[in-house]
Amino acid sequence: MQPVEIKKDIFWVGCVDYDHRDFHGYSRSPEGSTYNAYLIRDEKNVLMDTVYPGWAGNMLCRIAKIMDPEKIDYIVCNHMEPDHAGSLAEVVARVKPEKIFVSTLGYKSMQGYFDCKDWPIEVVKSGDKLNIGKRNIIFQETRMLHWPDSMVSYIPEDKLLISNDAFGQNIATSYRYADEHDQGDFVRAIKEYYYNIVLPYSPQVLKTLPIVESLDIDMIAPDHGLIHRGEKSVKFIVDMYRQMAEQKPQQRAMVIYDTMWHSTEKMAYAVCSGLEEVGVPTRLMSVKSNHHSEIMTELANCGAVIAGSPTHNNTIMPLxxxxxxYMKGLRPQNRVGGAFGSFGWSGESAKVLHEMLASMGMDMPADFVKCNWTPRHEALRACVELGKTVGEALKKKCQGE
Structure with a gap:
């Protein structure tokens, strides 16, 4: 691919990984990903971030179409996670920069990843300004969004925010801008990224958004995925981040289940019927058929989670x-929960599920439902009632009651 000039003398020089499917080792990226890096051509030439290990040559070839990589004066490391800094040692050896700029906590991470004692490192903090000629780069630390070292870089002369992982998505495409891509797919990718990576740091998001809104920007360039260009696109992604961070309940439910001999599966369908009876749209998801990151992505649209599992070795099924x-670690808020399960002899699963959902802070308006062996009319009726009770509780929660 060719470099893309996103602003006058500012270029996207990142890499597109069409085959990447296992993001960070725990989340699926069904459309691949991009590792965005940006080159600023000025009196001092600046490389903003690098790329995933093994992709440095690809990035350097792209830079070479603009300038000799050895003419890069500065490297800015907004984030030390390996998908953005994993090739840093290779790039430093090739470029031989005058200075490498990194946040205070980023420097600690850098020391952990690299033998960097001889590198020309300069530590920066929020509000520090770097003049590179016609432009200034203003640094803003965004700690725990989503790592302690995270930092964004603002270039006021170009109304540009280089935003690190914030506002990113996993999309591998030849398009560089969000407005060029299918919008339904783009929104899904934003939710997938946020709900699997950023969600536990929603309080930090809500603190950071007013800072972003105070800046005069018409472009946000993240380190993954598509660039948000124009005031309309910038407002859209900022508003969407606020909505996701606030986690206001939505009148939609998900029923997730595992099953051994289809008894719990039958119960799951009955729970869905109860939800639908009270007018709550519902998504049924088997944990065998859906990866946990896909389930979390769906949770972005759901205010209720009802979980079902057979009893297995006195507890729930492993998936x-x-x-x-995984869900608990991502700290979803403002949800309503419910639990059900089948068993042959000991029957602990429904109680275990109930307690797990309650431990996430979910409202639990109904007792769990459990069924011995195959569910018949009485058990299925209890599952329908569970769905109805959770559905009604969700509707009240959405109305602020």
């Missing part, structure tokens, strides 16, 4: 256990 453990 359900891993899914709920």
């Amino acid at each position: 359900m256990a891993s899914t709920l453990t």
Whole structure:
């Protein structure tokens, strides 16, 4: 691919990884990903971030179409995670920069990843300004959005915010701008990224958004995915981040389940019927058929989670256990929960599920439902009632009651 000039003398020089599917080792990226880096051509030439290990040559070839990489004076490391800094040692050896700029906590991470004692490192903090000629780069630390070292870079002369992981998505495409891409797919990718990576740091997002809104910007360039250009696009992504961070309940439910001999599956369908009876749209998801990151992406649209599992070794099935453990770590807020399960002899699963959802802070308006062996009319009726009770509780929550 060719470099793309996103502003006068500012170029996208990143890499597009069409085959990447396992993002950070725990989240699926069904459309691949991009590792965005940006080159600023000025009196001092600046490379903003680098790329994933193994992709440095690709990035340097792209830079070479603009200038000799050795003419780069400065490297700015907004974030030390390896998908943005993993090739840093290779790039430093090739470029031989005058200075490398990094946040205070970024420097600690840099020392952990690299033998960098001989590198020309300068530590910066929020409000520090770097003049590079016609432009200034103003640094703003955004700690725990989503790593302690995270930092964004603002270039007021170009109304440009280089935003690190914030406002990013996993999309591998030849398009560089959000307004060029299918909008339904783009919104799904934003939710997928936010709900699997950024969600636990929503309080930090809500603190950071007013800072972003105070800046005079008409472009946000993240380190993954598509660039937001124009005031309309910038407002759209900022508003969407606020909506996701606030986690206001939505009148939609998800029923997630695992099953052994289809008994719990039958119960799951009955729970869905109860939700639908009270007018709550519902998504049914098997944890065997849906990866935990796909379930979290769906949670972006749902104010209720009802989980079901057979009893297995006095507890729940392993895929359900891993899914709920993953969900708990991402700290969803303002949800309503419910639990159900089938069993042959000991019957602990429904109670375990109920307690796991309650431990996430979910409202639990109904007792769990459990069924011995195959569910018949009485058990299925109880599942319908569970769905109705959770659905009604969700509707009240959405209305602020």
